[in-house]
Amino acid sequence: MSIEQNEITKIAELARIRIAGEEIGQVTERIAEILQMVDQLQAVDTTNVEPMANPLDATQQLRPDVVTEKNRREAFQAIAPAVENGLYLVPKVIE
Amino acid sequence: MYTKSVAQLIEGLRGREFSSAELTRGYLDRIAALDSQYNSFISVDENAAMAAATAADERLASGDAAALTGIPIAHKDIFCTDGMRTSCGSRMLDNFVPPYDATVIQRFKTAGAVMLGKTNMDEFAMGSSNESSFYGPAYNPWDTKLVPGGSSGGSAAAVAGLLAPAATGTDTGGSIRQPAAFCGITGLKPTYGRVSRLGMVAFASSLDQAGPMAHSAEDCALLLNAMAGHDPLDSTSSNTATEDYCATLNNSLEGLRIGLPAEYFGEGLDSTTGECISGALRELEAQGATLVNVSLPHSALTIPTYYIIAPAEASTNLSRFDGVRYGYRCDDPVDLHDLYTRTRGQGFGDEVKRRILVGTYALSAGYYDAYYKKAQQVRRLIKQDFMDCFEQVDIIAGPTTPGPAFAVGAKTNDPVSMYLEDVYTLAVNLAGLPGMSVPAGFVDNKPVGLQLIGRHFDESRLLNVAHRFQQATDWHLRTPDAIARGVA
Numbered sequence: 001m002s003i004e005q006n007e008i009t010k011i012a013e014l015a016r017i018r019i020a021g022e023e024i025g026q027v028t029e030r031i032a033e034i035l036q037m038v039d040q041l042q043a044v045d046t047t048n049v050e051p052m053a054n055p056l057d058a059t060q061q062l063r064p065d066v067v068t069e070k071n072r073r074e075a076f077q078a079i080a081p082a083v084e085n086g087l088y089l090v091p092k093v094i095e
Numbered sequence: 096m097y098t099k100s101v102a103q104l105i106e107g108l109r110g111r112e113f114s115s116a117e118l119t120r121g122y123l124d125r126i127a128a129l130d131s132q133y134n135s136f137i138s139v140d141e142n143a144a145m146a147a148a149t150a151a152d153e154r155l156a157s158g159d160a161a162a163l164t165g166i167p168i169a170h171k172d173i174f175c176t177d178g179m180r181t182s183c184g185s186r187m188l189d190n191f192v193p194p195y196d197a198t199v200i201q202r203f204k205t206a207g208a209v210m211l212g213k214t215n216m217d218e219f220a221m222g223s224s225n226e227s228s229f230y231g232p233a234y235n236p237w238d239t240k241l242v243p244g245g246s247s248g249g250s251a252a253a254v255a256g257l258l259a260p261a262a263t264g265t266d267t268g269g270s271i272r273q274p275a276a277f278c279g280i281t282g283l284k285p286t287y288g289r290v291s292r293l294g295m296v297a298f299a300s301s302l303d304q305a306g307p308m309a310h311s312a313e314d315c316a317l318l319l320n321a322m323a324g325h326d327p328l329d330s331t332s333s334n335t336a337t338e339d340y341c342a343t344l345n346n347s348l349e350g351l352r353i354g355l356p357a358e359y360f361g362e363g364l365d366s367t368t369g370e371c372i373s374g375a376l377r378e379l380e381a382q383g384a385t386l387v388n389v390s391l392p393h394s395a396l397t398i399p400t401y402y403i404i405a406p407a408e409a410s411t412n413l414s415r416f417d418g419v420r421y422g423y424r425c426d427d428p429v430d431l432h433d434l435y436t437r438t439r440g441q442g443f444g445d446e447v448k449r450r451i452l453v454g455t456y457a458l459s460a461g462y463y464d465a466y467y468k469k470a471q472q473v474r475r476l477i478k479q480d481f482m483d484c485f486e487q488v489d490i491i492a493g494p495t496t497p498g499p500a501f502a503v504g505a506k507t508n509d510p511v512s513m514y515l516e517d518v519y520t521l522a523v524n525l526a527g528l529p530g531m532s533v534p535a536g537f538v539d540n541k542p543v544g545l546q547l548i549g550r551h552f553d554e555s556r557l558l559n560v561a562h563r564f565q566q567a568t569d570w571h572l573r574t575p576d577a578i579a580r581g582v583a
Contacts, residue, residue: 007456008452011456014459015410015452016414016435016439017436017440017452018437018439018440027448027452030449031449031452031453033511034402034449034510034514035456037398037399037402038402038403039399040396041399041466041469041470041473042465042469044472044476046469046472046476051468051471052472053301053471054287054301054527055287055301055302055527055528056288056333058331058333061330061331063327075194076194076420076421078194079192079193079421080419080420080421081422081424082424088419090419090431090434091429091433091434092430
């Protein structure tokens with residue numbers, strides 16, 4: 001499957017990755033090569049084959065719903081780019 | 096001292112031939128003197144290492160030593176280390192100092208090991224050459240014009256260059272086995288879920304697995320004993336019982352059935368590499384093993400299947416890097432959208448961005464069934480091939496890689512040709528099986544790796560076969576010429 005530059009722009013937006021205008025052409029070319037390579041899968045007959053999400057077909061292990069972790073907010077916020085009064089700071093979202 | 100195995104170092108420490116402080120100081124001095132040639136470490140904390148070594152010596156003196164007390168080891172910079180930068184080879188985490196230890200790190204601390212430092216790697220473990228690291232490539236100690244392989248290239252180079260007796264790695268599609276093969280060392284990727292993933296920066300959660308890298312199978316067994324086991328904090332970690340992986344190393348290979356998949360010996364395999372593998376198989380045959388021709392008919396589909404599943408999982412996992420809670424943040428964002436897109440545009444390197452974009456595409460509305468679901472279905476067919484083979488044989492053997500290490504820069508502009516490097520290793524991750532690479536010879540002075548693949552949770556058997564092979568061969572004991580001549 002070939003892919004157009006405007007599709008790459010759309011995917012980059014979905015992935016929240018800024019790609020410089022002059023790089024879009026090359027990025028598109030490389031991704032087109034990868035998509036061409038993975039396209040071999042389309043020819044495989046997978047009728048009635050159950051998709052496999054876990055190689056051991058294991059299911060999620062659950063634990064009792066009780067609090068086991070200590071609150072380490074200060075340690076976690078100490079490594080954040082910007083915090084104030086225990087809150088993570090981002091640019092203004094609501095006018 | 097630097098050519099000794101972990102097993103020999105344990106004896107030396109217990110017999111008071113040398114102290115952990117002497118040993119650790121020696122390795123730190125080698126790193127300081129020689130790592131400019133290999134670039135195998137991203138971070139080294141000499142003071143922390145020496146403090147741990149001194150504490151280890153006290154434990155040794157008081158007769159209170161654990162399995163690895165005083166043994167220096169290097170950790171791939173993908174494992175979170177409390178208070179020490181964990182970069183994952185990325186600008187995104189260049190300033191990230193975790194507030195906790197990965198379970199693997201914690202377990203090595205409990206076992207008494209001394210951390211020398213954190214090793215270089217492809218950015219977010221995405222690569223097969225260590226060239227996508229934000230900190231520059233690592234170089235192969237056998238020839239510094241060659242790549243060490245990846246993504247655990249720094250760990251492989253550090254062990255091969257005798258800058259650490261052993262190291263940890265992670266393997267999502269071959270990232271322990273391929274660099275082990277390229278650098279002439281022994282590496283084991285355990286069964287999916289055998290080793291905890293807690294605190295190991297996630298790339299592809301259904302494929303990622305941590306394992307040991309060292310000179311010998313015996314050393315890998317010693318490290319695996321420390322690493323393996325259920326972790327209640329990793330919901331995908333297995334509660335299948337662990338074993339003492341050293342206990343069966345010497346078992347006889349009489350009657351062992353080894354499967355040779357036709358697809359791993361066909362077109363694409365370098366002929367001299369193939370001869371090394373044939374020689375290794377003859378040695379196993381001489382020890383009583385039987386060689387059986389088998390087939391993995393869906394082998395040709397492993398690369399396309401992997402390059403849907405791994406990027407899809409990566410695009411999900413790497414969405415956490417948003418410039419808000421930790422890691423890199425762009426300068427002067429004008430709004431939240433600008434903060435996200437510029438942080439991620441600047442913080443990630445080209446290969447990581449490519450994989451996020453491919454994964455986002457494969458998971459996006461309208462394409463999900465054609466790509467992601469299809470790949471998950473083919474993944475089951477690939478696993479079933481292995482299950483069918485294991486009806487007839489005990490282990491599977493073949494080359495780890497199609498050829499020996501390639502030159503730095505040779506494949507950086509051609510991602511698809513780089514992906515082909517992992518043609519023999521990817522399927523093992525897709526099927527969740529344990530796999531090893533064992534030194535098996537040389538092509539023009541470049542190491543070749545024999546790959547051994549086992550049944551789920553049959554790490555003991557792989558280590559047993561590799562150990563018996565290493566009792567009869569000396570490929571794993573060879574050191575690069577420059578080191579033998581004392582110039583490195």
